[in-house]
Amino acid sequence: MNHIEILNQINTIFRRVFENDSLHIQMETSADDVDEWDSLNHTVMIVEVEKHFNIKFKLKEVLSFQNVGDMVNIIHSKVTSA
Amino acid sequence: MSDVEKISFRQATEKDIDILLSTIIEADKSGSGLFSFDTCFGISEDRFREILKEILLEDIGGQEWNISDFILVTVNEIPAGAFCSWIEGSGNQSSSMIRGTLMQHFFPQEALQQAKKYKHLLDELSIEKVPGHLILESGYITPEFRSRGLLGKLIVEILRIRKAQHPDLKICSINVLKSNSQALRIYEKIGFITEVERTCENPEILKLIASKSRVQMRRSLDNLNQ
Numbered sequence: 001m002n003h004i005e006i007l008n009q010i011n012t013i014f015r016r017v018f019e020n021d022s023l024h025i026q027m028e029t030s031a032d033d034v035d036e037w038d039s040l041n042h043t044v045m046i047v048e049v050e051k052h053f054n055i056k057f058k059l060k061e062v063l064s065f066q067n068v069g070d071m072v073n074i075i076h077s078k079v080t081s082a
Numbered sequence: 083m084s085d086v087e088k089i090s091f092r093q094a095t096e097k098d099i100d101i102l103l104s105t106i107i108e109a110d111k112s113g114s115g116l117f118s119f120d121t122c123f124g125i126s127e128d129r130f131r132e133i134l135k136e137i138l139l140e141d142i143g144g145q146e147w148n149i150s151d152f153i154l155v156t157v158n159e160i161p162a163g164a165f166c167s168w169i170e171g172s173g174n175q176s177s178s179m180i181r182g183t184l185m186q187h188f189f190p191q192e193a194l195q196q197a198k199k200y201k202h203l204l205d206e207l208s209i210e211k212v213p214g215h216l217i218l219e220s221g222y223i224t225p226e227f228r229s230r231g232l233l234g235k236l237i238v239e240i241l242r243i244r245k246a247q248h249p250d251l252k253i254c255s256i257n258v259l260k261s262n263s264q265a266l267r268i269y270e271k272i273g274f275i276t277e278v279e280r281t282c283e284n285p286e287i288l289k290l291i292a293s294k295s296r297v298q299m300r301r302s303l304d305n306l307n308q
Binding site: 031038039040042046047059063064065066 | 140180186187189201208
């Protein structure tokens with residue numbers, strides 16, 4: 001699975017969690033760019049991403065996310081090393 | 083208690099964890115019997131205390147659930163109260179996002195699902211913290227040390243410390259429930275002015291927290307001697 005495929009799958013998760021079918025995220029997208037991306041939705045989104053990719057983020061990994069690209073990179077490293 | 087009281091201030095350490103746990107829990111109650119992590123998340127106070135202890139020991143800055151950002155006021159070396167402060171957005175993420183991550187990591191999943199049911203109500207009272215502001219949150223003085231002006235003295239000391247550490251800081255802000263009239267009076271007395279107010283008209287909100295209104299008060303840090 002490459003970075004673009006991961007991004008597309010995350011986009012589907014984001015649309016469901018943030019209840020916004022028109023959402024179109026990029027690698028540079030951050031919480032500041034998505035109105036619905038608040039702390040509680042953030043927790044749900046992380047859980048859904050972990051379930052979907054069958055991975056578990058470390059606390060320090062989630063706290064290091066500055067944008068979607070950071071998440072994609074960590075997911076990529078986890079799914080390719082599994 | 084001796085007649086001469088020595089009031090001091092210091093940064094919290096792991097040894098102070100019990101008073102920090104009480105500070106965060108009692109600040110959440112805002113003088114009421116309602117504990118929002120029970121009413122919104124279904125987590126009892128005792129269980130929350132256990133979870134919060136784990137979180138505090140991670141000591142992740144930039145939000146109110148960490149040890150190092152708390153300043154304690156002591157009377158004759160005895161911890162009498164504490165207040166947390168940080169510069170909003172000074173790290174990678176906003177304080178609400180960091181706290182969300184901590185909740186996701188440490189709270190039971192069913193608690194997060196329960197809280198989602200009340201999100202629409204809580205959102206109505208949400209006031210965003212402004213990046214670059216010095217944020218004050220979770221302040222508390224233990225009952226035996228009240229009525230001595232310690233909360234106000236603690237805040238003034240924190241403003242002085244943070245301004246000395248970060249001379250470019252311009253504004254301090256604090257979110258407080260409007261029902262907490264005692265705290266509001268203290269903040270006004272030391273120069274805070276209400277700048278933002280949110281109200282939730284749905285009476286259900288009063289089953290979750292003690293007030294239907296929340297305000298954000300701000301104070302300039304350019305005039306600390308006034």
